[in-house]
């Protein structure tokens with residue numbers, strides 16, 4: 141782990157990884173590492189006492205919402221959770237009106253997940269407080285990329301020079317986009333692997349190499365990030381069948397043999413066993429770091445909350 145850099149996080153919001161510089165990313169990662177040590181001692185701190193964080197989720201979430209809640213509580217913030225199903229959005233209130241209403245309650249941070257790309261940025265322009273993007277459509281999921289990077293750093297010590305394969309539904313994946321921005325910014329070689337129907341047009345412009353053959357794509361890689369098929373975002377048929385998809389793009393031990401012997405498997409969850417990953421392989425703790433990702437997600441979210449509010453203390 142690098143020396144903690146003196147420079148603080150210079151932005152008001154965390155809306156995406158795109159545009160962040162290496163010192164911004166390293167600052168958040170180093171802070172996350174410190175908070176993970178605090179968590180391992182099961183300690184709570186009072187850094188954010190008298191601060192209010194609102195989690196506003198327009199899409200379902202298990203990991204992100206609960207880890208933001210836990211992160212805020214570990215820092216002694218007051219946390220409010222608002223889900224669409226129990227809010228006035230069900231009565232037709234717009235995103236902006238909802239945001240302005242919450243803004244009037246003077247929160248310090250809004251954590252927002254929304255199904256549309258750009259919605260969180262739009263909302264950030266209408267409120268006074270800091271905003272964290274907890275995932276906006278297929279656009280970005282910055283805290284997921286940060287926790288993936290922290291997991292990689294824990295296991296491999298560096299990111300620069302690593303070969304990383306991101307495999308699966310790249311087209312609909314905000315996790316893929318945020319990871320591509322972060323990993324290329326920190327000097328990794330990134331490959332994306334999927335059938336052509338699940339590769340977004342122009343993805344090469346983000347500095348990645350595209351593969352349609354999984355065995356070629358994962359040859360000699362250090363890290364494999366598996367993604368699920370986001371059926372809820374698909375309106376047509378993108379793969380012939382789930383069985384065919386698993387045969388060509390599902391990670392099993394035979395395909396894993398093409399990667400480096402110590403290649404590490406990550407998955408942001410939720411995982412579809414037998415679709416993008418073999419169920420027995422997913423449970424192999426020597427090869428996967430899926431639960432470590434979840435654990436480090438709390439530390440990363442503590443770091444993000446803290447970094448946005450430390451200048452306001």
Ligand code: CP
Nearest residue numbers: 201202203204408409
């Ligand atoms: N990885 C992730 O964003 O999971 P959730 O949808 O459960 O938050």
